[in-house]
Amino acid sequence: MPATKGRRGAQVLAGQTPRRAPAPMQKDRSASSVVQSRLNIKQWQQRVPTVAEVRPGRCPGCGAASCPLGGGVRLRGHGTRERQVAGPTAPDALPEVVTVIARRYRCVSCRAVIIVVPSEIGGRRVYSLSAIGLALALWGLVGATAAEVRAYISSASKIGHEAAFGWATLRRWARDVAQGRLFPSTPKSPSPLPLPLRRSAASAASALAASADPTTRELPIAHRAFLGAARAA
Ligand SMILES: [Zn+2]
Numbered sequence: 360m361p362a363t364k365g366r367r368g369a370q371v372l373a374g375q376t377p378r379r380a381p382a383p384m385q386k387d388r389s390a391s392s393v394v395q396s397r398l399n400i401k402q403w404q405q406r407v408p409t410v411a412e413v414r415p416g417r418c419p420g421c422g423a424a425s426c427p428l429g430g431g432v433r434l435r436g437h438g439t440r441e442r443q444v445a446g447p448t449a450p451d452a453l454p455e456v457v458t459v460i461a462r463r464y465r466c467v468s469c470r471a472v473i474i475v476v477p478s479e480i481g482g483r484r485v486y487s488l489s490a491i492g493l494a495l496a497l498w499g500l501v502g503a504t505a506a507e508v509r510a511y512i513s514s515a516s517k518i519g520h521e522a523a524f525g526w527a528t529l530r531r532w533a534r535d536v537a538q539g540r541l542f543p544s545t546p547k548s549p550s551p552l553p554l555p556l557r558r559s560a561a562s563a564a565s566a567l568a569a570s571a572d573p574t575t576r577e578l579p580i581a582h583r584a585f586l587g588a589a590r591a592a
Contacts, residue, residue, distance in 0.1 A: 391472040392419045393482050399589060400448055400459060400487065403477040407460045410436035413475045414464060420471030425464075437465040437472060444480050446490020446512050450582040454490070454514040478589040481541070486512065491532050491541070492567045492588025496581035498529055499561030505529050533560040542567065544591050567591050 396403075396413040414425050414434055425434035442461040447454050459480070464473040479487040486494075494512045497503040503511070509526040533556035535541035537548070545566035548554050554562070564584045571578075571587035578586075 391474055393474050393476055393480070394419060395478050395480065395589075396475050398477055400444065400457065400477040400479050403459050404457070407439070408462065410462060410464075413462055415473060415475060418466040418469060418471060419473060420466055421469035423466060423468045431467075433467050434464040434473065435467060437463040439463060440474060442474075442476060442480065444477075444485070444487045445514065446486045447493070447585075448487075448489075450489075450493055450578075450585040454512055456514060484541075486528075488542075488588040488591075489585045492564065492591075493581055493585040494529055495532060495536065495560040496564035496568065496584035498533075499557055499559075499564045500584075501581055529560075530556050533557065533563075536560065536563040542588070542591055544570075 394415045396408070398408055398413065414432075414436075417424055418434055423433045426432050439460045440463055441458050443456055443458050445454065445456045448457060459477055461480075462475045464475065465471070466473065479489045481488040481491075484491070490512050494508050497508045497511060498505060505526040508529055513526075513528075532541060536545065537554060537556070537559040539547065542563055545563045548559070548562065553559075564580070567587040568580045568583035569587065570591045571583040572590075575583050575586055
């Protein structure tokens with residue numbers, strides 16, 4: 360009977376209606392957090408720092424001091440993990456993918472796992488923050504096309520229509536910056552209207568360059584954005 364069929368169909372649909380945002384993402388996020396150390400990739404590659412050298416001062420999960428006065432160590436070394444990071448490792452270097460040995464810690468108070476990485480690595484992003492800062496500067500301030508930026512920043516050899524005429528990753532970075540998901544410390548546009556993506560890239564790159572060490576003032580602005588990106592993260 361068509362009426363019954365229709366009702367059953369409606370019930371099946373109702374049963375499939377998603378209720379809430381799925382939990383696994385949130386669980387994963389709170390289970391391990393990424394913390395940047397002050398050491399950069401170059402220093403880290405020369406010698407993997409010891410557990411004590413890059414132990415965070417506090418647990419990002421519960422805020423407990425990692426080595427309280429008169430108490431035991433709260434953030435304990437918990438092995439290492441390989442982490443790949445893409446992009447040039449210096450402003451004028453060729454792009455590459457390098458592997459670093461990240462340090463893991465476990466908080467004895469809240470059981471959170473903390474992964475400590477070099478200063479240029481941000482969260483779970485594939486490219487280093489320095490490479491992203493350089494890309495935003497080349498696109499937004501220097502006037503390079505998206506395809507030129509891609510050739511400078513990405514070592515991927517796949518050249519298709521997308522690579523030749525644009526680079527979706529670059530537009531995503533500019534969007535993430537405008538929406539505060541990337542380099543949240545850079546100033547946001549006071550305008551209620553969204554800026555064109557290239558303008559967002561330019562404004563973030565200027566702020567990153569300004570946050571680079573003052574001794575780098577003689578360098579080209581894109582190089583300063585590269586250096587500032589690791590500090591501004
Ligand atoms: Zn904790």
